[in-house]
Amino acid sequence: MGKALFIIDVQNDFTEGGALGVEGGAAVAAGISGYLAAHSGEYAAIFASRDWHDADNDNGGHFATDAAPDFVHTWPRHCVAGTTGADYHPALDTSAVTFHIRKGQGVPAYSIFEGRTEAGSSVHNLLDEHGIDQIDVVGIATDYCVxxxxxxxxxxxxxxxVITDLVAGVAPESSETALAELAHAGAELIVSR
Known part of the structure; x- marks a missing residue:
């Protein structure tokens, strides 16, 4: 069986200066690129997800349009398909990425499993096709999409x-809670080497 890497939502709108920028996002982008330079050959497949929201609607209530966002279920407009905000952060080298996954088209979506490739393949099917039984996870935001x-x-x-030095979260407390929840659910928390 094989191993895959999930790179979650390392996009301009989720890094410093973006619509929902998190502190440390740019450093995570650069750190992932360094990690890939040293370790991409260890993975049978590398998946990179992006929020890819529709521009002409509220994406199933995901974008706050009639009231202030609550930052739990509703958010400011972000990662609109085809915009600079939806692009990968420039410090992220995507040359080793096998599959680019788009999620959140017209609906709220947090997990990479809710997305598809441009050709329509699901993450679950691609994992099965490539015999993947282990996944390393990096990216943004620790407390939401990661x-x-x-x-x-x-x-x-x-x-x-979960490679903990290659993730960045919205807030320290909720990120710590998310990592504790993941460890309790059976994930191993490691640091890059």
Missing amino acids: RASALDALGHGQRVR
Whole structure:
């Protein structure tokens, strides 16, 4: 069986200066690139997800349009398909990425498993096709999309490791809580080497 890497939502809108920028996002982008330079050959497949929201609607209530966002279920407009905000952060080298996953088109989506490739393939099917039984997870944000993606991977029977120095979260407290939840659910918390 094989191992895959999930790179979650390392996009301009989720890094410093973006619509929902998190502190440390740019450093995570650069750190992942360094990690890939040293370790990409260890993975049978590398998946990179991006929020890819519709521009002409509220994406199933995900974008706050009539009231202030609550930053739990509703958010400011972010990662609109085809915009600079939806692009990968420039410090992230995507040359080793096998599959680019788009999620959140017209609906709220946090987990990479809710997305598809441009050709329409699901993450679950691609993992099966490539005989993947272990997934390492990196990216943004620890307390939202990294958490959801890792929990879904565990739910799909994968062995999961979260590389804790290659993630960045919205807030320290909620990020610590998310990592504790993931460890309790069976994920291994490691640091890059």
